[in-house]
Amino acid sequence: MAPDLATQVLHALNDAPALPLLSTDAFPDVESTLLKGALDSLLSREMVTYETIDKEVAVLTEEGAGIVKDGSHEAKVYEAVCKALDGLKITELAGVVGTVSAKVGQGKAFKEGWIKKEGDKLVKKAESIQDVTREQLQTIADTQTYPDAKVLADLKKRKLVAIQKRISFRINKGPKFALEIVKEETDLTAEMIANGAWKEKKFKPYNFAALGAQTPSGALHPLNKVRHEFRNIFFEMGFTEMSTDRFVESGFWNFDTLFVPQQHPARDLQDTFYISDPAMADKPTDTEYWENVREVHQNGKYGSTGYRYPWKAEESLRLVLRTHTTAISAAMLHKLAQNPGPARYFSIDRVFRNETVDATHLAEFHQVEGVIADYGLTLGGLIGFMKEFFKKMGIDDLRFKPAYNPYTEPSMEIFGEHKGLGKWVEIGNSGMFRPEMLESMGLPKDLRVYGWGLSLERPTMIRYKVSNIRELLGHKVDLGFIENNAAVRLDKS
Amino acid sequence: MPTISVDKYALFGALGCRYTTKEFDELCFEFGIELDEDTEDDKDKPKDEAPQLKIEIPANRYDMLCFEGIALMLNIFLGRASVPNYKVVAPPNGQVHQINVHEDTTKIRPYISAAVLRNIKFEQASYDSFIALQDKLHQNLCRQRTLVSMGTHDLDTVKGPFTYEALPPEEIIFAPLNQEKAMNARELMDFYENDKHLGRYLHIIRDSSKYPVVLDAERNVCSLPPIINSDRSKITLDTRNVLIEVTATDRTKAEIVTNMLVAMFSQYCDEEFTVEPVEIVSHHNNETRVVPNISPRTTTAEISYINACCGLNLSAEDICSLLKRMCYIARPSAENKDLIEVDIPVTRADVLHQCDIMEDVAIAYGYDNLERTFPKGSGTIAAPLPLNKLADIVRQESALCGWSEVMPLILCSHDENFAWLNRKDDGNTAVRLANPKTAEYQIVRTSLLPGILKTIRENRKHSLPIKVFEASDVAFKDMSLERKARNERHFAAAYCGKASGFEIVHGLLDRLMSMLSTSITEQGAVEQTLGYWIEQDEDPTYFPGRGASVYLRHLDGSDSQTKTKKIGSFGILHPSVLEKFEISFPVSAVELNLEAFL
CATH class of the missing domain: 3.30.1370.240 (Ribosomal Protein S8; Chain: A, domain 1)
Structure with a gap:
């Protein structure tokens, strides 16, 4: 071998x-x-x-x-011409030297002055060639x-x-x-x-220099990893997780209890998913609360003029897919009214909007929501709290813009400095729930309640530079993205 | 939120300051409006168009939906102007304008309000703004004209007293705005059927037997609310006297709209900020009154409440001067040291409660100037939701076993949830949506399988096997509950590969049971030992002979009774299911209800 x-x-x-x-x-x-x-x-x-x-x-x-x-080719033509003693007929050239040589060589041989034409014949001109x-x-x-x-x-x-x-x-x-x-x-x-x-x-x-063998591994969903970080922040700050196992709400709990008037644009078919089957809820068992809500919308109560419009029970009982988890917070605060006192609640769960789907909108997303109820809460305290809350997410500089929201007054939009974009971007909404909402439930006047919320997707998209929400939530998400997404550490910017 | 475009330099002129974009942005931020865009450097802007500022206005500030309102409120905020003193003045001839309301209107559009602006002088900009404001109000507060609509007329082309009636459409004949030909209201409906602008309002009255109509003393049609005015009475740049009529199904909003138009445009009258009253005669529904009522509403606010909420310690005088910047007139109460008396101008229809006044004190003080305290701890104890804790255990264990978590949508099509899984809808299971924009969202899922299978379908480029799971909620109809539906926390996993992976899915099930301290037992176990077991059955979702149900015998919460429950199913998916979901490799799946493990 x-x-x-x-x-x-x-x-x-x-x-x-x-x-x-x-x-x-x-x-x-x-x-x-x-x-x-x-x-x-x-x-x-x-x-x-x-x-x-x-x-x-x-x-x-x-x-x-x-x-x-x-x-x-030209030499071949010359030779052929030389060989034919008294000239070569042009028509016969191809037969002697081949078509390619005849085509290319004839012109070249003329140009070099090797051959000339006599009648229909080619004859030798040069005596010898190189x-x-x-x-x-x-x-x-x-x-x-x-x-x-x-x-x-x-x-x-x-x-x-x-x-x-x-x-x-x-x-x-x-x-x-x-x-x-x-x-x-x-x-x-x-x-x-x-x-x-x-x-x-x-x-x-x-x-x-080479990579090691790939280790077989499972993975948690990136959005759930961010959710985990948020939950930990809430736990660190003494919050109890609310039960949010209710996608279907009545107009009463989703809107009316939050002092959202029945003609509010948020209640349009364009914005809210209504349910056709089952279509109508029962009245809440707390009929006194139901009456208080009607009264505060229709005629005003608790020092409020109300919206002064005919409030309709049918509208209140229409079933909807919850448009925010604040519907859950309202139910929790209503429960708190039975035994009022300090409380801190939070939830992170899916909400639904009848949006036209595009790169930043889906019909579903996750809402992060926090609620603090206590005596002696101040607006400065809300701002101070938000600073601590967002600091845990690695956002140090916050600004607060006056805003409007039907169920909070004062209302503040929270802006954080986005270092990548070099500008202030809105990162959440917050406020103190309106007395019309709280006193209808029977909560004492001096127990004030903060509420704030943000979407889970938006900070995740900003943080991880995902430009299309469909690449983050839903069935079109790339499994490779899920498998290879790094661990989430919001505090480490 | 509505966005209002205003002429940049005209606004800066009105504010007496040439702001930089950044400075103006800052002013907006402090006040609570938002500068969306400055078109000055916009390349797409036509060369002959003056630079515009596009300003987002909060949905409750109807008084800032036009140039005049934005300029006025910012000037008041900057201390450059004070609240105008709006006055009702008698008409020159002493004859009060009158609208007689016929009872028939109660069935279709029961309320009317009105006002007259005398000796007004429009310029192109203010005229355009007047029209634009009506448009913005129609879109927002008036809910696309369903609640309220307004018409403005050249008073000198019509003759009072007016009537507000409801007539059969054939009897309402007039040439609508900018048309030469007269037509009856029935023809008018056809005429505007495909009109891009007006077409969408026709439905408000179309099917009614009688349409609302405003007529003058000579039976000339002024308007057909909420659709269109007559051409005859239209206002122009040269109009000097304007009749505003506002019809509505919502009484409160009719008055707000009337007041806004008057408050914003009475400044162009020769005698600034004056308006002539109109008597509405409407005995049948006790709505006889003189409108508009533009006197401020006087209320009180508690100093202690304001200070407590803001975390401030302001004197009555401090509060009153801050409120002045937010368009109020306020003074300390003579009777009660803890009260201030506040005059709320008609422009501030958004003020319902003293909390609104309190917020305005805070805005005038400056949110960024408030002392940032941390709310004193009231010793709350954190706690996770037990259901989420349970689901997290299952999620962690699945990932540790090498499975990847997915997060499909909760809404899906009816077919995906039923027919594609070879399942039948008994009509008592799924929650159905009434108004989805696409067929992708017809119901709330009752199973996690459709979303997981769609995820596999979309990842056909991923290497095999695919091992995915989800732990999340599904929802079912439940007529025994107030909201008629309940959620249920499910877990599902699926394996997709060249071979079915049936045992692999089975193994994951066993592993999860083991991690939940649930051992395997059998149905007929003599001592009724607690645990789970699997029984083959003929679920059409699965391949014949390769489908099974999972049963659990557990202690049920409060009374500690032993209970047996079917908690889920697993198997190799039937090839017809795979075909529907366009998956060309075998898939095995498991789905469990987690709530029994709580």
């Missing part, structure tokens, strides 16, 4: 009169990819070193090789190049010559050069430990 290529290389190096060894000399016929494989395996054992030489060479095309063999093209091509065939670049370019243009890349190697002995390749182990095995073979074995160097 012939020794393998790697061994051949080692021997060639050993026998070479001078180093480095050029592969073009030692292995002119071995394909460069094969040779590289052998060299790499020797390199990894430090038995050789090598450099790659990229060189451009000129080679003859099939047509070019034909000319070296038989002469150029076939320059053939000579040039012969040079290239011998040396793979031509001293005059202009000639080379011209021949290339005439498609007689092509330029090819040729890879060759300049090879030297490596520090561990030997004629024999010792088998190196790639891994330490239990067997080697048992029989002590590890003491004798040679180990192949490990390639630390």
